[in-house]
Amino acid sequence: MTDYKPPSLEWVRKHVEEYEGSGGARGTTLPGTDMPCIIVTHKGNRTGAIRKIPLMRVKIEDSYLLVGSMGGQPKNPVWVYNLRATPCVEIRDRAEVIEMTVREVTDSEERRRLWEVCVEVFPPYKEYEAKTSRLIPLFVADRAK
Numbered sequence: 001m002t003d004y005k006p007p008s009l010e011w012v013r014k015h016v017e018e019y020e021g022s023g024g025a026r027g028t029t030l031p032g033t034d035m036p037c038i039i040v041t042h043k044g045n046r047t048g049a050i051r052k053i054p055l056m057r058v059k060i061e062d063s064y065l066l067v068g069s070m071g072g073q074p075k076n077p078v079w080v081y082n083l084r085a086t087p088c089v090e091i092r093d094r095a096e097v098i099e100m101t102v103r104e105v106t107d108s109e110e111r112r113r114l115w116e117v118c119v120e121v122f123p124p125y126k127e128y129e130a131k132t133s134r135l136i137p138l139f140v141a142d143r144a145k
Contacts, residue, residue, distance in 0.1 A: 005049035016052045024094035030056065035122060039092040040066060040141075045085035053079050057093065058121045060114075064091055066102065066139040067118050072131030080137045091141060099144040104137060111138055 007013045011031060019027035019039050030037050036057040044051050058065040068080040083089065087102045105111045115138060119125045129136055 002043070003049050005044065005047065005051060007051075007053065012054065015054050019054065020052075020092065024092060024096070027054075028094055030054070038064065040079070041090040041092070042079060042082045043086040043088070045082045051079065051082060053077075056118075056122045058118050059093075060117060062143060064093075064100070064141040065114055065118055066141055067122075067125060068137035068139075069125055069128040072128030072136075074132055074134065076134065076137055083139055088144065089141060100141040101144050102139040102141045104139050114138060114140070 007016060015027055015031055016039055017027075019037075028037065029035055037054045038057045039052055040055055041050060041052050043049070055066055058067065066083070068076050070077040083102050084104065089100050089102055091098050091100050105114055115125075115129075118138070125136075
């Protein structure tokens with residue numbers, strides 16, 4: 001069995017522990033806000049370890065949109081490379097845990113349309129986009145078949 005490697009940032013690690021430790025009853029919003037979030041469990045592309053990251057909850061019907069914004073930093077978050085290497089993930093949305101498969105959005109029209117949804121749900125994404133020269137990665141997660 002592959003080992004779980006907790007997030008290195010203390011606040012992220014504590015957030016994941018609270019969310020999962022409560023069965024999705026607590027920690028379901030981004031710390032300091034009322035914005036709902038999910039926990040994405042994925043496989044590290046270098047270590048093969050199980051990784052977990054809280055992300056904003058952006059949902060369209062049964063799909064989730066995963067935004068690699070990292071607050072508009074110049075580099076992608078590490079989890080982006082993990083999802084590109086292994087697109088099988090588990091998403092915890094409160095008490096529900098769902099096996100999902102992700103795909104990166106590369107079509108410009110689809111990306112534009114989905115990006116607008118993301119900004120509507122979490123307006124700071126627009127600021128993050130303006131802050132960085134990179135194209136912020138966007139993934140769609142659908143139920144695994």
